[in-house]
Amino acid sequence: MEITEFKSGTVTAVALKGRVDSSTAGTLKDRLSKLIESGLAQLVIDFRDVAYISSAGFRTLLIVAKQSADAHGRLALCGIAGEVKRLFDIAAFTDLFLILPSREEAIAAIAQAGASGKSGASASGKSRT
């Protein structure tokens, strides 16, 4: 899996390419955790070029969302469509995150939420505990 970072103001967009499964989820978690620890907790994860996500990938998203929330950051997802959207639906993850169609919209949403002082891992913040 390829991971590419883009900065846009206070927001960091992370574009993924390939598969998010047990063999790549650890690398993704480490990379995102480092960003959050370095103070970059306003995150957008772009799934446009992701073909597959397994339970290990979903677990990583939950962990990163919690870390981001603990650091008073925000997390949004974008580019989720087709098969990946179906997997989000059957895993019941669609309502857990702020999901927007494009990276630009996701960055704008995170930046706007930051300006209005809204905090949390996602805009919906519907964590099932």
Place this chain on the structure above:
Amino acid sequence: MRRPANLVYTLDDIPPLHVTAFNAIQHVGLIAINLVYPLLVFHLVDTPLPMVANLLAVGMIVLGAATLLQVMRLGPIGSGFLCPATFSAAYLSPSLLAAKAGGLPLLFGMTLFAGLLEVALSRALHRLRAVFPAELSGVVIFMIGLSGGAAGLRSLLAADAAPVSAAEWQVAAFTLAVMVGLNVWGKGLLRMLCALIGLAAGYAAAAFAGLFGNGQLNGMDNMPWVAAPGFGHLSWSFELVMAVPFAIACVAATMKALGTITVCQRMVDADWVRPDMRSATRGVLADGISTALAGLLNAVGTNTSTPSVGLASATGVASRRVGIVIGLLFLALGLLPKLTTLLALMPRSVMVAALLFSICFILINGVQVMTSRLLDSRKTLVIGLALIAGSSVEIFPVIAAHAGASWRPMIGSSLVFATLVGFTLNLLFRIGVKQTVALTIEPARIDAQQVDDFLRQQGGRWGARPDVIGRAIFAANQLVEAVTENCWKSGPLTLQASFDEFNLDVRLSYRGEPLEFPDRRPTDQEIRETDEGMRRLAGFMLRHNADRMRSEAQGDVATVHFHFDH
């Protein structure tokens, strides 16, 4: 059955009177474009105007009866959905052939044959789907558009027909421009009724250009406003050589009715998972009886109206009550001789425009059905060679002219030739395609792409639907991942996949503990903080990804079965 959120009135709802009436009129307007098919056939054999008007009136009554039969569910007949009847393009090319070869009696006799054949096919829909896969249905639909369009245009613009005047070209271009313009840039009602408005505009332009013969319109003054059509014209004849083109058209109509009724099922049920063959069988039976009735009363073949079902979906009004009113409206229209005479007078320039407009949608529908499956080189060759065969007959009529008498029924029609080539190649290319295949996976060297490629390539050989193969790929990859991380003890994993036209089954066997497939999703905290939570999430997703699944263990070998409806 759960009502979808976008459906305002479902099957048993009774909408207010004005909603019912307005929707029914819209459906009738949408279906009216297909009146061009019987008109083309009657035009080909120079049927006198009063006879054409009478036959159109009979046709309206057939459409009314067919719609009521489909909507009302009488005994084992009728799907019960808002699925009105229309004259079908599927029968255009064979009807033109029959009318040319043996006049209207042969056309009506063969239409009766096709209807009875569809009645018989309604009892064997499963088998029909198996020998007539989707890509071949797509070829047939495409060739219906191509052959019908070519035959229709040929009958109007043939060398022995009157030369086309500049005014006729202008009226045709204007009519087509109105239909296309409203369809592309129109909104709401204007877009929905673009064909009907185009027809009206074409009539007005033709009258303005003086294309109606002297006294043609004035002759309508003496007609009564209301009168039942006569049935003194009834006649039928049959010819064996015509059985093949009409049988192919009948199969196409059957498949289309099956598809339209499936769309209706999905439209009214938010929990729809797979086609309900009971209502589909009842609907196809009603469709066959309707075409038989058309032949019996001397009309051209009918079929379920796909645009009408699209309209019901767009408006959110799928009430059976609307269907009943549509049926009654058609019955009433059949009693209006002035109207049917006006329709019978349709100038050829307007007919050409209507034909071209409707064919565009048939051609593209064919392309969509052809490409709705994964296609390997075998399937590509079936489609490609069938289309080339059919097109060759249209482009080089000399092929049919030079063929021996015994070959002419098969080569004389592009629709028939393309279908036969496709059907034969499809059967031939089944040789060597295994219905069950297996892949051995070494846990030490797992390559997710290997599983992807294995199932995708096999899906292409089988001609499986891409979405179903996608679900199977997720099942295999997620299961292999969960098993190797949590349950595996020793030895290779065996992945097996079996396919027929209706089922895709995937099995994974391994030495180790069975994986749990819970009904309830673990909480976010469980998933985040424990391996057990992630494992149970995998099981939960796998359970909900397949249509059915089961897990079993014999000794230390565990096997997981996933079933996907196809």
